[in-house]
Amino acid sequence: MAERVEHSNNPIEILKAKSQMGAAYPKRCMSDSDWTDFERKCMVRALEVAQQGVGQVSPNPPVGCVLARDGEIIAEGWHDHLGDLHAEQAAIADAEARGVATQGATAFVTLEPCNHHGRTPPCTEALLWAGINRVVIAAEDVNPTVRGGGIACLKRAGIEVAQGLLEAEAREQMRAFMHWCERRRPIVILKAALDCNGNVDSTEGDPARFTSEESLDKVHQLRRECDAVLVGVNTVIRDDPKLTVRRVDLGKGHQPLRVVLDRRLRTPVNSEMVVDEEETLVLHCEGEGTSLECETILMPPLFSSSDEGVDLVQLLDLLGDREIQRLLVEGGPDVWARFLSDDLVDEAYIFHSNIDLGKGLRGGITSKILEDAGLIISSSDVVGVDRLEHWKRA
Ligand code: AOF
Numbered sequence: 001m002a003e004r005v006e007h008s009n010n011p012i013e014i015l016k017a018k019s020q021m022g023a024a025y026p027k028r029c030m031s032d033s034d035w036t037d038f039e040r041k042c043m044v045r046a047l048e049v050a051q052q053g054v055g056q057v058s059p060n061p062p063v064g065c066v067l068a069r070d071g072e073i074i075a076e077g078w079h080d081h082l083g084d085l086h087a088e089q090a091a092i093a094d095a096e097a098r099g100v101a102t103q104g105a106t107a108f109v110t111l112e113p114c115n116h117h118g119r120t121p122p123c124t125e126a127l128l129w130a131g132i133n134r135v136v137i138a139a140e141d142v143n144p145t146v147r148g149g150g151i152a153c154l155k156r157a158g159i160e161v162a163q164g165l166l167e168a169e170a171r172e173q174m175r176a177f178m179h180w181c182e183r184r185r186p187i188v189i190l191k192a193a194l195d196c197n198g199n200v201d202s203t204e205g206d207p208a209r210f211t212s213e214e215s216l217d218k219v220h221q222l223r224r225e226c227d228a229v230l231v232g233v234n235t236v237i238r239d240d241p242k243l244t245v246r247r248v249d250l251g252k253g254h255q256p257l258r259v260v261l262d263r264r265l266r267t268p269v270n271s272e273m274v275v276d277e278e279e280t281l282v283l284h285c286e287g288e289g290t291s292l293e294c295e296t297i298l299m300p301p302l303f304s305s306s307d308e309g310v311d312l313v314q315l316l317d318l319l320g321d322r323e324i325q326r327l328l329v330e331g332g333p334d335v336w337a338r339f340l341s342d343d344l345v346d347e348a349y350i351f352h353s354n355i356d357l358g359k360g361l362r363g364g365i366t367s368k369i370l371e372d373a374g375l376i377i378s379s380s381d382v383v384g385v386d387r388l389e390h391w392k393r394a
C-alpha cells in the first residue's frame with residue numbers, strides 16, 4: 001500500500017503560500033497530437049465515469065475526474081448526484097479510501113474546477129489541499145460564477161494547468177448545461193413513435209401501444225435524462241399518461257416536471273398527472289379560475305387557434321428560469337409541428353414500428369420535415385423490433 005504523504009489541511013494557507021511562489025504558468029494551448037496516449041486514456045476514463053452523473057446532477061453538469069501518477073491511474077471520482085461531492089473531491093476521497101497519497105499527482109478533469117462556495121466548497125482548494133501539481137482540463141466552465149476563475153486560481157497557486165484534451169467530447173456530454181448557462185433555456189428533445197404508415201394513433205379504437213418493450217425502456221431512459229416532459233392537452237385527454245420514469249431506475253434523481261400546453265384549460269381534473277404526487281404544470285391562455293389540483297400558469301397566446309397555442313419562446317424562457325436544461329417533447333402531432341416549424345428542436349428520437357395501426361392520426365414527421373427544421377440524422381439503430389432514428393441539429 002502506498003505511503004500517505006503528510007500535508008497541511010488548511011487550504012487557505014496553502015493558497016497564500018503557493019500564490020507567493022511567483023509567476024503563474026502560461027496557458028498551454030495543446031494541439032491534438034501533443035497529448036500522450038496515457039493522457040488521452042485518463043481523460044477518456046474521466047468522461048466515462050462522468051456519465052454516471054447523467055440524469056442525476058441537473059442543474060449541475062456531469063463531471064468526471066481521474067488522478068494519475070507515474071503513468072498509472074491512482075483514483076477516480078465523479079459528481080454523483082446533486083448536493084454530493086464534485087468530481088475532484090470524489091476522486092480525492094477515493095484516493096483517501098484506498099490509502100493512496102495524492103501528493104504530486106496529476107488531475108484529469110472534464111470541466112474546469114470550480115472556485116466558489118456553492119453546495120460544496122471550491123474544488124480548487126481541494127486540489128491544492130491534496131497536493132496535486134498538474135491539472136489537465138477538457139472544457140472551461142461557462143457558468144458565469146466560475147468561467148476562467150478556477151483556472152486562474154490554480155495558476156496563481158503555481159499549479160501547472162493544461163486544457164483542451166477531448167474538449168469536444170466533454171462539451172457534448174455537458175451540452176445541456178453549457179446551452180443553459182449561455183442562453184438560460186433548455187435544449188429541446190423531440191420524441192415520436194410512428195407506425196409503418198407514419199401514424200401515431202388509430203382513429204378507430206382505444207389508444208394502443210405499438211412500439212417494442214425495448215423502445216419503451218429507451219423512452220423511460222430519455223425521461224430520466226430530462227428535467228421536464230411536455231405534451232399537448234389532446235394527449236392528456238386521449239391517453240391520460242403518467243409521463244413518469246418507471247421502467248428504469250430513477251437513482252437519486254427526481255421525476256421530471258410534467259408540462260401540458262392547454263390553451264383553453266381542458267385538462268381533466270382527474271387526469272393521472274393532476275392527481276398523482278409528482279409535479280405538473282399546465283400552461284393555458286384562457287380560463288382564469290381553475291379547479292385543477294396542480295400548478296397552472298396563464299400565458300399570453302401566440303396568434304394560433306390550436307389547443308396548444310402558447311408562446312413557445314416564452315415557455316422556454318419560463319422553463320429555463322426553473323433550471324430546466326433538457327426538455328423532452330413527447331407529443332402529439334400538433335405540438336411536434338409547432339416546435340419543428342419554429343426551428344426549436346435540438347434533437348429528435350423517432351421510433352419506427354412495423355405495426356400497421358390501420359386508419360390513423362398522422363404523425364406529421366418525415367425526414368424532409370426534420371431536415372427543414374435544421375436537423376440531420378446522426379444514427380439509425382434497431383431497438384427490439386423497431387428502428388430508432390436519432391436526429392441532431394446540423
Ligand atoms: C466542478 N466539479 O464536479 C462540478 C462542477 O452549487 P454547486 O456547488 O453544486 O456548484 C455547481 C457549479 O459548479 C455548476 O454550475 C458548475 O459550474 C460547477 N460544476 N464543478 O469543479 C464538478 N459538477
Ligand code: ZN
Pocket residue numbers: 086087113114115121122123124
Ligand atoms: Zn467543484
